[in-house]
Amino acid sequence: MSGKSLLEKVWERHKVKTLPSGQDQLFIGLHLIHEVTSPQAFGMLKEKGLGVKYPGRTFATADHIIPTDKLHRPFVDTLAEEMLQALENNTREHGILFFGPDSGKQGIVHVIGPEQGLTQPGMTIACGDSHTATHGAFGAIAFGVGTSQVRDILATQTMAISRPKVRKIQVSGKLGAGVGAKDIILAIIGRLGVNGGLGYAYEYGGDTIDALSMEERMTICNMSIEGGARVGYVNPDETTYQWLKGRPYIANFERMKAFGEEMRSDGNAHYDDTVLFAADEIKPMITWGITPGQVAAVDEKLPEIHDLPEKERETAARAYQHMGFSPGETMEGKKIDVVFIGSCTNGRLSDLREVAQVVKKGRVAKDVTAFVVPGSQIVAKEAEAEGLDKILIDAGFQWRSAGCSMCLGMNADQLKGRQLSASTSNRNFIGRQGSPTGRTLLMSPRMAAAAALAGEITDIRKM
Amino acid sequence: MSESIKNFCGKGIAVRGNDIDTDRIIPARYMKCVTFSGLGAYAFYDERFDGAGKSKGHSFDDMRWAGHPVLLSNANFGCGSSREHAPQALKDYGIRAIVAESFAEIFAGNCSSLGIPAVTLSAADMKDLQTCVENSPQTEISIDMENMTIQTVGKTWKAAMPETYRQALLDGSWDSTAVLASSMPEIEKTAGSLPYMVL
Numbered sequence: 001m002s003g004k005s006l007l008e009k010v011w012e013r014h015k016v017k018t019l020p021s022g023q024d025q026l027f028i029g030l031h032l033i034h035e036v037t038s039p040q041a042f043g044m045l046k047e048k049g050l051g052v053k054y055p056g057r058t059f060a061t062a063d064h065i066i067p068t069d070k071l072h073r074p075f076v077d078t079l080a081e082e083m084l085q086a087l088e089n090n091t092r093e094h095g096i097l098f099f100g101p102d103s104g105k106q107g108i109v110h111v112i113g114p115e116q117g118l119t120q121p122g123m124t125i126a127c128g129d130s131h132t133a134t135h136g137a138f139g140a141i142a143f144g145v146g147t148s149q150v151r152d153i154l155a156t157q158t159m160a161i162s163r164p165k166v167r168k169i170q171v172s173g174k175l176g177a178g179v180g181a182k183d184i185i186l187a188i189i190g191r192l193g194v195n196g197g198l199g200y201a202y203e204y205g206g207d208t209i210d211a212l213s214m215e216e217r218m219t220i221c222n223m224s225i226e227g228g229a230r231v232g233y234v235n236p237d238e239t240t241y242q243w244l245k246g247r248p249y250i251a252n253f254e255r256m257k258a259f260g261e262e263m264r265s266d267g268n269a270h271y272d273d274t275v276l277f278a279a280d281e282i283k284p285m286i287t288w289g290i291t292p293g294q295v296a297a298v299d300e301k302l303p304e305i306h307d308l309p310e311k312e313r314e315t316a317a318r319a320y321q322h323m324g325f326s327p328g329e330t331m332e333g334k335k336i337d338v339v340f341i342g343s344c345t346n347g348r349l350s351d352l353r354e355v356a357q358v359v360k361k362g363r364v365a366k367d368v369t370a371f372v373v374p375g376s377q378i379v380a381k382e383a384e385a386e387g388l389d390k391i392l393i394d395a396g397f398q399w400r401s402a403g404c405s406m407c408l409g410m411n412a413d414q415l416k417g418r419q420l421s422a423s424t425s426n427r428n429f430i431g432r433q434g435s436p437t438g439r440t441l442l443m444s445p446r447m448a449a450a451a452a453l454a455g456e457i458t459d460i461r462k463m
Numbered sequence: 464m465s466e467s468i469k470n471f472c473g474k475g476i477a478v479r480g481n482d483i484d485t486d487r488i489i490p491a492r493y494m495k496c497v498t499f500s501g502l503g504a505y506a507f508y509d510e511r512f513d514g515a516g517k518s519k520g521h522s523f524d525d526m527r528w529a530g531h532p533v534l535l536s537n538a539n540f541g542c543g544s545s546r547e548h549a550p551q552a553l554k555d556y557g558i559r560a561i562v563a564e565s566f567a568e569i570f571a572g573n574c575s576s577l578g579i580p581a582v583t584l585s586a587a588d589m590k591d592l593q594t595c596v597e598n599s600p601q602t603e604i605s606i607d608m609e610n611m612t613i614q615t616v617g618k619t620w621k622a623a624m625p626e627t628y629r630q631a632l633l634d635g636s637w638d639s640t641a642v643l644a645s646s647m648p649e650i651e652k653t654a655g656s657l658p659y660m661v662l
Contacts, residue, residue, distance in 0.1 A: 314480065
């Protein structure tokens, strides 16, 4: 008889019942909320005359609309101010802890959850944000939900959802120089496609994944949704437990570890599918199109449309038209206008260290606007304590305060016109970074740092 | 209980393309709001209007199809951000059902929560239906949720959707809060059995 995967075990522990529709009613151990997708949910509760069932299981922060330059209240942007006030009022009224801008702990919801030790192995975690799978790096089953589900979780701490199948993604071998977690996940999405993960949870494993730090595992799990998988996770291990040890919300280390060990996938677990990747074949990756699946190695020729599978041709043609690139070109040498270092994918301390390491070798090229947005106020403080801010500022970067910023351009940090951006974020959709005609290239922090210095896309392996 | 949705009948509006993400359905800069009301004005905004706010002739603004309630698109519709603002914007514009080749998972769940049937057709059938609506904008499309078929005059296609979402629409349990809240004792039992966040 085969064993069980972590997903199966966690699901069984949190399943309240099977609903008449056939979906499961799943208990959500930890609920994270932010200012964009929660105010309407609180409004719906009010309409229905309902309260919050377990306010101690919901935590709030403000990240999407927060300005990264002028933080004094009221914000210049009156709509952003209204959204922040709504969150302040809703959390106060319902007794929910809010990591606000004055707390010293504010930041991107997927950075602060782990940072505070709220995220733990074996939990179910939901948030009104598609990048919630980030928390899966700790062996949690974490997924993004819509606002109606935020309402349901507030009211009942449960939601209606079907259990996904599990695909094991096994990455083995040693990564080459200059290649990291971002390159791994871009390579996975490139091969399996942007909707290859539909109906699946991705379990990332293999000796390459085992050797990664928690920050790197978060980068990989974070972009599961870009591959169509709502859930992505790594089995918890000693790296996980040691990273969490001593963090504010780890009330009982031994109990946390014991639960993680209990929930780990069994050695003989059943998987609905298994896909293998060789780490030494992965090169520094960069997107060239308008979906994260339109990705190539930095020195690889961009595909001819007729060489692509038929279902990819329409999007590829649209991508070439929007980006102004041509089949047969390589991305190396493309002149860039903006460099954005940050986001829930790559806005953690280790990312900023990698950038600083590259940036030490030079200065931001003339005509390039480069800025760094730390993932949280704590990340910013730790980086400043190490002097990373000084290295970056001296090299010509702007050093901003924590938030989602130009990952999605909801605050003032936006591309202008057709600017080409070298970005460490997670989406290159048309208009994603705030300008309808703007263009985004996704890449690792090291590659983005190299691009900032050279003013053009550069192969980090040659630096 | 919410309303049972057994079938839907209305005219179609085609928005062709694969991988239409929720940033395209509603750009993030129009999500600065604390309610969902009025979002229809921003549905597909950057695809409909240029920098000066001038119409680009998108089907949402073309008199032949504007305001029709059955949206027809292609593969991986609604991928990307989980923002419920996307289906809310489409609903506010007047969309009541969406037919596509496939849907991203979170988007399909959001549609289910709002009682919007999100139904799939094969790629070939979808091209047929889109062409039909483009050539004859007044074509009535009938979506039969019980038999999972889509019909226009003289044509019937086999449709599909996840069985759980279909059941929730048929039995009127898609507005899930009341259904979930009816299990409070079981919820409390599950909460009490977990070894973390012991409150």
